[in-house]
Every structure is written in C-alpha cells, then in structure tokens.
Amino acid sequence: MKKFWALFFFFWPTVAIIVCAIAPSRGWWFPGAPMSRTGIQIDGLFYLILIIVTITFVGTQYVLGYALWRGATKDPREKAFFSHGSHKLEIIWTIVPSFILVFISLSQLDVLAEIRVISKFPEKSTKVAEVKARQFEWRIRYPKPGTELTTEENPGDLYFVNELHVPTGKPVIVNLRTQDVQHAFFSPQLRVKQDAVPGLVIPIWFDVLEVGTYDLVCAELCGWGHYKMKARIVAQSQSSVDKYLTQLTADQNADGTKSEAAKSGE
Amino acid sequence: MDVVAHTLLKDILQFSTQGFDMATVSPALDTHGHTDDHSHAHHEQSFIAKYVFSLDHKIIGIQFLMTTLIMLMVGGALALAVRWQLAFPWENMPVVGQLFGLFRSEGGQISPEFYTMLFTMHASVMIFLVIIPILAGAFGNFLIPLQIGTDDMAFPALNMLSYWFMWPAIVCFGCSFFVAGGTAGPGNGWTSYPLLSDLPQAAPGSGAPQTFWLLGLTLVGISSMMGSVNYLTTIINMRAPGMTLFRMPLTIWSMFITAILQAFALPVLTAAGFMLLFDRLNSILPTDIHSVFFIPANIIVNNAAPTVGGGQPLLWQHLFWFYSHPAVYIMLLPAMGMVSDMLACMSRKPVFGYKPMVYSMAAIAGLGFIVWGHHMFTSGMNPALGMTFMTSTMMIALPSAIKVFNWIGTIWGGDLKFNAVMLNCSGFVAMFIVGGLSGIFMAAVPVDIYFHDTYFIVAHFHYILFGTTLFGVFAAIQFWFPKMFGREMNDTVQKWHFALSFIGFNCTFFPMHLLGIAGMPRRYADPYLHGYLEHLLPMNRFITVSAIVMGFAQFLLLGNFFYSIFRGKKVGRNPWNANGLEWTAPSPPGHGNFDIAPVVYRGPYEYSSPEAEAIGQDYILQTVPHVKGVPKLAKH
Ligand code: HEM
Ligand SMILES: [Cu+2]
Ligand SMILES: [Cu+2]
Numbered sequence: 001m002k003k004f005w006a007l008f009f010f011f012w013p014t015v016a017i018i019v020c021a022i023a024p025s026r027g028w029w030f031p032g033a034p035m036s037r038t039g040i041q042i043d044g045l046f047y048l049i050l051i052i053v054t055i056t057f058v059g060t061q062y063v064l065g066y067a068l069w070r071g072a073t074k075d076p077r078e079k080a081f082f083s084h085g086s087h088k089l090e091i092i093w094t095i096v097p098s099f100i101l102v103f104i105s106l107s108q109l110d111v112l113a114e115i116r117v118i119s120k121f122p123e124k125s126t127k128v129a130e131v132k133a134r135q136f137e138w139r140i141r142y143p144k145p146g147t148e149l150t151t152e153e154n155p156g157d158l159y160f161v162n163e164l165h166v167p168t169g170k171p172v173i174v175n176l177r178t179q180d181v182q183h184a185f186f187s188p189q190l191r192v193k194q195d196a197v198p199g200l201v202i203p204i205w206f207d208v209l210e211v212g213t214y215d216l217v218c219a220e221l222c223g224w225g226h227y228k229m230k231a232r233i234v235a236q237s238q239s240s241v242d243k244y245l246t247q248l249t250a251d252q253n254a255d256g257t258k259s260e261a262a263k264s265g266e
Numbered sequence: 267m268d269v270v271a272h273t274l275l276k277d278i279l280q281f282s283t284q285g286f287d288m289a290t291v292s293p294a295l296d297t298h299g300h301t302d303d304h305s306h307a308h309h310e311q312s313f314i315a316k317y318v319f320s321l322d323h324k325i326i327g328i329q330f331l332m333t334t335l336i337m338l339m340v341g342g343a344l345a346l347a348v349r350w351q352l353a354f355p356w357e358n359m360p361v362v363g364q365l366f367g368l369f370r371s372e373g374g375q376i377s378p379e380f381y382t383m384l385f386t387m388h389a390s391v392m393i394f395l396v397i398i399p400i401l402a403g404a405f406g407n408f409l410i411p412l413q414i415g416t417d418d419m420a421f422p423a424l425n426m427l428s429y430w431f432m433w434p435a436i437v438c439f440g441c442s443f444f445v446a447g448g449t450a451g452p453g454n455g456w457t458s459y460p461l462l463s464d465l466p467q468a469a470p471g472s473g474a475p476q477t478f479w480l481l482g483l484t485l486v487g488i489s490s491m492m493g494s495v496n497y498l499t500t501i502i503n504m505r506a507p508g509m510t511l512f513r514m515p516l517t518i519w520s521m522f523i524t525a526i527l528q529a530f531a532l533p534v535l536t537a538a539g540f541m542l543l544f545d546r547l548n549s550i551l552p553t554d555i556h557s558v559f560f561i562p563a564n565i566i567v568n569n570a571a572p573t574v575g576g577g578q579p580l581l582w583q584h585l586f587w588f589y590s591h592p593a594v595y596i597m598l599l600p601a602m603g604m605v606s607d608m609l610a611c612m613s614r615k616p617v618f619g620y621k622p623m624v625y626s627m628a629a630i631a632g633l634g635f636i637v638w639g640h641h642m643f644t645s646g647m648n649p650a651l652g653m654t655f656m657t658s659t660m661m662i663a664l665p666s667a668i669k670v671f672n673w674i675g676t677i678w679g680g681d682l683k684f685n686a687v688m689l690n691c692s693g694f695v696a697m698f699i700v701g702g703l704s705g706i707f708m709a710a711v712p713v714d715i716y717f718h719d720t721y722f723i724v725a726h727f728h729y730i731l732f733g734t735t736l737f738g739v740f741a742a743i744q745f746w747f748p749k750m751f752g753r754e755m756n757d758t759v760q761k762w763h764f765a766l767s768f769i770g771f772n773c774t775f776f777p778m779h780l781l782g783i784a785g786m787p788r789r790y791a792d793p794y795l796h797g798y799l800e801h802l803l804p805m806n807r808f809i810t811v812s813a814i815v816m817g818f819a820q821f822l823l824l825g826n827f828f829y830s831i832f833r834g835k836k837v838g839r840n841p842w843n844a845n846g847l848e849w850t851a852p853s854p855p856g857h858g859n860f861d862i863a864p865v866v867y868r869g870p871y872e873y874s875s876p877e878a879e880a881i882g883q884d885y886i887l888q889t890v891p892h893v894k895g896v897p898k899l900a901k902h
Binding site: 001002005008009012013016019020023027028029030031032038041042045046049050052053056057060061063064067068070071072074078079080081082083084085086089090093094097098101102104105108109111112113115116117135179180181182184186188189191192193194195197198199200202215217218219220221222223224225226227228230 | 377378379381382453454455459460461462465468469562563565566567568577578579580613614615616617618619620622644645646649652653656657660661663664667668670671672674675677678679680681682684689692695696699700703704706707710711712713715716718719720765768769772776777780781783784785787789790791792793795796797798801802805873874875876879884
C-alpha cells in the first residue's frame, strides 16, 4: 500500500504532462497561431517559460515522488536520517532559481516596452478608430475619411457597432475608452488585451498579419451581459478598408433624396 | 484519582513553575480531565457560557472550525451551480433547480444576473468565511496557546468577539444574496471593481445587496483584526519559559507573520470599503450627498444622467490589491506552517532548514506588500510600474521555491508514516508546485496580457487556495483532531477522502489551464456564444462531473469528522509521538490547558535525534530536560 501511494505521486504528474502534450492536437490550446507581431512575441515568451516550468515541474514532482518511494521501500528497522538541513543546499537552491527568475524577468522587458510604452509605439502607425465599450456592446468610431482621429467626436465621424475594420500588414492604433463601467478589449487571436477604464482614453496598437475575421470579446466583468459583448475585428487590405469606410459614409448620409450624392459621400 | 495524587501533582506543579504566574496555571488543576468532583463545584459553568459565549481559546477555535466547515459546504454548493451553467448552459438544474426556483430563476434555470451572483458569493464565502477564518480563526486559536505553552489567549474576551463578529458578517453576506429575492445582488465579483460596484444603476438591483456585501466585508475585517491583535500579543508575551523565538514551531511562526500581514494590510481594505460606501451613500440614505472617490466625470451608465466627479476607478484596484495580495498569503502561510509541523512528524525527521523556512516566510510577507500591481498589468497603469511589479513578483516566487525544496528535504530519507495526514501534506506540496509555477506565467507581463482574466488564473488560484491550503487543512484537521476531541479520526476513510479529492481536484482544475490557454475568459455565463470557444463544451462537462465527484467526496470528511467526535477511538495525550507542547496536555485539554506547566528545553522538531535515541524513542518532547550523556547539539 505504501508503494501504491508513492506511485500515486509519480502517476499524476505523468498524466498531467501527457494531457499537455496531446492538448494542441485536441484543440485545447491557443485559438490558432498568433495573428499579430506582438502576438508572435508573446507566444515565444510563453513557450520559453513553458520549457523552464516544465523542467522544474517534472524535476520537483518526481523528486517528491522518489522521496516518498524511498520511504515506502526502505527497511522498516532503518531509522530516519537525522539532519537539520544543509547550508550548501540552501545556498544552491536560493541562487539558482533566483538567476532563472531574473532571467525570465529580463527576457520580458523588451516586448513589454514595445507593447505598452507609448513613446515606443511604431512610428508609422495610424490611428484608425476609437473603440468605446458600453454595457454590452462595442461602439466603433472612425474619423471622417481624410481626417485624423481625435478624442472628441467630430461631425462626419463614422459609427458602427461590434465590428472593427482594420488594415493588415501595418501597425494600427485604436483609442480605447468606455462610456460606463470598466471593460476590457480582448482579441484572443491577436493576443491583445487592455482594460477600458472609466475616465481614461488608452491607446493600444497591433498589426494584423493576415486577412481574416478575429474575435473581440470583453475580459473584465461589466455586468450581467459581460459574456455577450461579442464583436469582430475584420482585417483586410487597406483598399478594402477604404471601400468599407466609403460605404459606411454613404450609408450614414443616405436620406433617400439625392441618392447619388449621398453615395459618394458629399 | 485520589486526593493524595492530586496534591502531589499540585506540588510538582508549584515546583516546576516557580516564578511563573500561578494564577494562570492553577485552573488547569480543576478540570484537567480527571473526575475530581470538588473541582467541578468551583467552576460550574452553564452550557451557554461553556460552549456558546466561551472565552476558552479551544472552544472558540472549534466554533470557528465548525462554522467554516458549514460555510465550505455552502461555498461548494454555489460553485457547483456555477459549474452546472458552464456544462449545461441555460438548462434547468435537476433537483437543486427547484430550490433556486424559490428565488425566481425561471424554474431552475440560471439567469445571467444570477450567474454573476453565484460566482461572486462563491468567492466571497470561500475567501472571507472559509479559508481566512479556518486558518487564523480555527487553527490559530486552537494551536497558538497550546503550542507556546500558555493557558489561553492574551485577550480572551476579544477572542470571543472575534468569533461572534463572524455571524453578523455571515448575515450580511446572506442578506446581500437574498435581499432582492435572489433576482439581483452583488454580481460584481469578489474584487468588486467600481464603477460596476459603485453606481447602483450599473447593475440594476444591486443597491442594497452591494451595500450589505460591503458591510459583511467590513465585519469579517473587524473579526480578523481582533484575532490578529490577540495573536501578536499572545505570541510575543505569553510563551512558556524556554520557548525562545527560534524554538517556536513553524505553525506559530506562520500565525505570527500572518497576523502582522493582517494588521497592516486590513486597514487599507476597510478604508477602501468605506470609501466605496461613501460613494454609494445616495443609494443607502435618502440624500444627494455622496463622495466621488472612484467616480470620474461624464460617465453615462444605463442612460442615466452623466456623473459629476473627478475620481479614479483605478484607485480602488490599488487599494483593494494592496490588501488582497497580502491576503492571498494570509490564506496560505498558516497552512504552510502547519504542514511543516506535520511533515516533520510523519517523516520522523527535523524540518529541513528550520531557519530558512522562517526567513522565507518573512520574505514572502515582506515582498507580499510590494507585488499588488501584478493584478493590474492590463489596467492601464504606467508600464514602468508594470516592470517593477513584474520583478518583485518574480522575486516572491523565490521564497516559495525555497520552501518547496525544504519540504522535499524534510521527507527525504525519513521513516515515513503513510497515513492520510502524510498523504494530504504531500498533496499540498505537489499542488503548491503547480500553483507557484503557473504564477510565473502570469508574473511575466506580456504573457499575462494574454492570460489575465482567463481561466488560467482560475486554475492558478484554485491550485493554491484549494489544492494547497485546503489539502493542508484536511491534514491539519486529522492531525489535531485527537487534541480537540480526545479521539482520532478513521484513517482509512481519510485516505479515501484524500484519493477522491485529489483526483477530483486535478481533473477539475488542471484542464482549466488549458481553457485559459484557449482564451476562455472567466466570469462568462455562456462562453459558447463565441465561436472560438464552442469546442470547449465537452471539456467543461468533464470538469463539472469531476467537480461533482470532488464535492461529494467532502461528505466523507464531514461524516468522519462528526462520527469520530462521538465514536472515534479514544487516544492519549500524544497519539502521533510528536514533540510539540500541545502533546503534553491532556486530550482534550481542560480549561487552562496544561496540568503540568511546560518548560521548554529544545526546538520542536528533534525527531530521531541522538537524545531521542538515548531515551529509546524516535521523538523527544520539547519539555524533556537535556538527556545526560548525549553531546549537546551546536544548533537549536
Ligand atoms: C509563486 C508565487 C506566485 C506568483 C508569481 C503569482 C502570480 C500571480 C499573478 C501575476 C496574478 C495575477 C494574474 C492576473 O490577474 O492576470 C495572480 C493571481 C492570483 N493569485 Fe497568485 N501568484 C503566486 C502565488 C500565489 C499564492 C501563494 C496565492 C494564494 C495563497 C495566490 C493567489 C492568487 C489569487 C487568488 C489570484 C487571483 C485573484 C483574482 O483575480 O481574483 N497566488 N497570481
Ligand atoms: Cu465585460
Ligand atoms: Cu497577487
């Protein structure tokens, strides 16, 4: 029975490792490859930590299991090994992990700065839209074609709900804010997340690598409908985005009278 | 027992406690468990005074234990309701659904509002009414005086109040759940971020419930604070002769450090709670006057008029986490201390690296005050702060790692006793490794940007709070049960309980890491609304089934617990052959604890030491004087 329990502590980490190993093939892994450049970097850091953590996990769990196994299989007449500890070991297992931890911290800094520090945002990025969250939808405001996005609303700005069109292949900036409570802008495929804090306008940047439709969901509890803040980010070529905005202008201006003028966005 | 023997004992006592305050010791003589009729005549207490409004730390500890075990079942039931919704969204709950139907959730179907209330109350109950009070309240109370060798807490009346303040808190939390008939309530999560928790119109119907929730929070805070003051005073002032700081069991060290954390962090939460209450004043009283600590200007909620203000919602997050990060260690350190005690006893070996264990606990406590920002990496705070908090958070993983290595070192080469106490403690270590390692992913800011507010975090803190702390508690209940009730729990039942809980726990929470990696946000009533999460339904069903198995396994513990109180095998003073002072007292100890006032000669972990061998045992009580002929150890 003793041996059974010792094996128990070998058994479960083994199962855990196997589950993780088969997870990607069963779809229990990231929702697709990262679709932004920062996303690729985030995934890279994730795998770096995953390797370190897996080695530590296997090492510590199996040593624990082995310590139990030794206890289970030893001669019952044999006494416990009397020791208060070892200075040398304490020093080793203080220094080694601290180097590893410092290494992990340092390896994060560049990516963190790139994602979050505003002065380090890519130079040639365009402010494409303002995303304003409210219970329970995402309101998108594009600047009037040909003008710059400002914090205040301007006449001619274009509005849409729950669908954000962005060009691919270049860094874009989105101004994130909220009209009511706190929300969070989360696009799992782009690996982007930022809280929308009442009273603040927070710029976020990302570049979408491939044409496609990506999810935009809310990641901060904002009330009963938190789960249903479902929106999409449509990434397409610049010309398609332009076309979309022209169409949006036309739709917004349509009044049923001078349909031609309205279509061309006059 | 005849009078002669009794007088003899009294004399020995007087002799061995010269210079020690006899007044605190003598009551022990009267009720130390021997049938001595004249003593009961002196101290005839009514049932109410003895078991209800008791001033005795042991009774108060047991009261805390019973209350928190009941709350554990309540919190568990709430969790299962949450799991039901995630496995079978919008379907009627069998049986229990009718119960919830009582407060109008459409005949057993969970509404989205009700869902938010369920997870909010689950977390609030588990954190504030189970984990914190079971560690500090139940075990802190029961063990501190016994392990440091004194008759009671420094302030017994304050101690009693600390228990009785739990009840208004429970009533307040209960009111917050039921006051609006269960249709609306404090659905803001246990973190209660404004503005959702601040403006009543943000969550319709959350007016009174949220107020009650905040009052409940304040009341548990008062209860904890009274406990902390008491523990600090008791540990500093009332140790038995010879009980130097570095002869204290690690349980006492952990309680001491926890009490410091409580005393310094709690005022911040209380203040923040009052700030939020003041912000909400107009929803409490018929007045227009209220503060705007967390309310910025021009916020339009639910088509109400724009707010007037100049506050900052992020302020709440800073204040809240300034308390709640230390609080997560309040929810862990005592378990770490107790497990160190138990592992040493069950391995028949001294704790490996006693002083590093103490220092690493102190380091965790110190660093615990400067890492709160790791909960706010995506909140929009200054990225330079993010880098600082990342580094300090990585550093706090270091003392945690040191502790793990020392626990394994303690087991290594031991004469292991494979009972359920040992198994639960080993489970504790194994699960803490997982929780600590998943913490590293989230301490790394860029990676946390992806993981924040997903199920990865849910996995992380359940590995620590359930996998680690609760498994430690399971062990501690069994280990100190004989001291509490004079009987022992059935070990076979405890082993089954361990196996089922451990397997159920891992099947429940390990897959949550994968849900998090798949990007499933937490606090979603229906994740499958989103195409990229649809395929996770089978996994969520598996998790729910595992959770139900694990939930039912807890009846083994409860059954064993209550059965053993009345029918367990009777045991003597020291059933585990342990070294601590508590094992020199009768089981259960009478009022005043010790019939022989303890004097301490050595540290608490001298298992299998040369001295112990010289007296033919593999343990040596802290009260045994130095054994002649054995060279003194340099340390301890
Ligand atoms: C090895 C050390 C640890 C590290 C590096 C660590 C790191 C973190 C980080 C970075 C977060 C925030 C994640 C996010 O919200 O995005 C977090 C959340 C959390 N941690 Fe830890 N942690 C550690 C140990 C612990 C311990 C010992 C406990 C409890 C006793 C704990 C309990 C929690 C809880 C309850 C939360 C979630 C709070 C919430 O959002 O509701 N952690 N941890
Ligand atoms: Cu939300
Ligand atoms: Cu924390």
